[in-house]
Amino acid sequence: MDEGALIPGRLADVVIEDGLPRRADLPLVFDELDYQLACQVYLWALPMVDFAQWQQVHTEEFQAGPFDLVVYRSYRDRLGIITANATTPYIMNFIKLGATGPVVIELPPGPTAGGVSDFWQREVGAMGEMGPDQGKGGTYLVLPPDTPAPPGVTADHVLESSGMNIFFGFRTLDPDPARAQALVDQVRIYPAGRREQTAPTRLVSPDGRPWSADQPRGVDYFRALHRIYQSEIVDERDRFYLAMLRQLGIEKGKPFAPDERLSRILEQGAAAGRLMAQANSFAKRFEGSRWWPDRQWDLATMLERSDQRAEHHDQLLERAAWFFEAVTFSAAMRSQTRGLGQAYLGTYTDATGAWLDGGRSYTLHVPADPPAKLFWSVTVYDADTRCLIDNPQQRGDRGSRDTDLLHNQDGSVDLHFGPTPPPGGEANWVQTVPGRPWFSYLRLYGPLEPYFDRSWKLGDIHSA
Incomplete structure (x- = not known):
């Protein structure tokens, strides 16, 4: 069998002669190597680049x-x-x-x-x-x-x-x-x-001005990484990632000045890394992420400890999933103490597994007595920015602190999502934006036993 036929993707055009790549094709091999390094660095650096971006907003914009x-x-x-x-x-x-x-x-x-x-x-x-x-x-x-x-x-x-x-x-x-x-x-x-x-x-105060803590895109992602790396320490466990940074032109005490070839590779690597991060967050494939087996709700974060360590490995992909779609983590965010801390569940699809469409209308049934000592809320986020939905309504959530929330006779609540309000008014409605896919979080502040033993079960989001 031709060994070259086994090589997938971008290296499929490399010609193998007597078991070796044709010398004229070596640039293709090295381009692919650097591209793959860029993808992996993207996923590894997500939490640090995110905070570095936000820090810059605080100091320069605010x-x-x-x-x-x-x-x-x-x-x-x-x-x-x-x-x-x-x-x-x-x-x-x-x-x-x-x-x-x-x-x-x-x-x-x-x-x-x-x-x-x-x-x-x-x-x-x-x-x-x-x-x-x-x-x-x-x-x-x-x-x-x-x-x-x-x-x-x-x-x-x-x-x-x-x-x-x-x-x-x-x-x-x-x-x-x-x-x-x-x-x-x-x-x-x-x-x-x-x-x-x-x-x-x-x-x-931000004074209502537009701003974003979203990670920069393209080569700017790596520029932000270079900037924060100059003043930050990296753990011993990450020294191989520092070798990847060096190959990508990011070193301590040296300017970041990628040439045309490397800039092109970093642009592609950032785009692919972002796509990987998005899939890793919105279609979680971590064991135990699905909270109820017959529902579409996942644990929003699969980090087990605040130091991001598991028994035999460090949680690289779990960390990338959470810090692509969220910021900060503490033990309180996966509280095991009844009545203290928080619980977060996320859903990224409707009941059929289809992405949530900003141009369609949906309903969510919240059974009576959500198990939260302090309060509960359901929030809508823009799938691209992962920020609160920027809708004309200028409201992104509904929950127990809303005094106008309408309850059913049994104490349950039906929430509505869509570009136009449902019949009966806006009290339980969050406006979505056509052309902007979205996802949602359930938050329980002070989660109680029916959450932990899963006897209280939230509905899926259904197309209206």
Whole structure:
């Protein structure tokens, strides 16, 4: 048999002579090698590039400094966040520990959920109700890697960062806007030991301007990766990926200047990597991802631990799936504690397995008594951006905190999705956009036993 006939895809045109590739075809082989490296680097780097993009938005577009907080209150403010919760406000910032040194975060007592993550989106430490303060507040000292606490600086809790760049964010869980704002006003961030010399933490607003935390596309993805790699550390486990970066022109202390050939390969690799990431997220093939065997709902994240490690491997594809369609992960997001944390289920198709079409109308039956101690919501996201749907209605979710939600006599709720409202009004309707496919999350805040034992079962999304 001709050995060349066994080679698939882009290498099918390589001529094999006496078991060796024809020398004139070697550029095809090396182009394919670099292309495959680009695809794998794309999947590996998703969490870091995503945070790097968002950090750049904070510093360049929002003009937020290291000790400021960006507050995302309105629907338009949150349109740039990948799979944002449309129910609660977000308060966030990114801190370059290499520039600031150790920092202190003061968190007031009250119902909050949040924490600190490195740029691989591994949880450095939880805060608030799921953190060591258990909602009682306190001071957190955050240290750069391999850095001792400054002399004379004490804190209630010490977090040792696994990276040089960190994300700090939290959500207020109090439904009363005034009380929630009072919590936000009390948060302070400052260099360790310099509280009195540092101005009070400033609250910055996106002010409804358009922005996006979506990973850059094409060669810009690799430019963002090069930029953040210059100031970030990489674990020992990733040294082979650093060899791939080097082959793709990304090195510490050197400019990123791909020639025409490499630019073409990186453009193709980013496009293919994005397609792989999308399929990996929206058509999960991970064992145990389907929550109910006879439903289309999946666990939105298959990460088992906040450090992204499993017993015999690190969860590369599970990590890529989650951080393509979402940002941040903590143990609280796969809570096993009844009444605390959150549960997330995602559906990307209707009951028949077809992608959800923004030009068609659908219904979803939510049985009575959704098992959530705090609240539940169903949210619609644009499949391309993975952000809240940007519809004329300027509303992307319906849930238990909506006072106008209409219930059936048995306590169940029928939700409607489509470009036009159903007969009977808009109370239970989320508007979709023709030509924009979508997907949906169910969130349970404070999940209860009927979720864990699966005795409460959500319906599929059906075409109306």
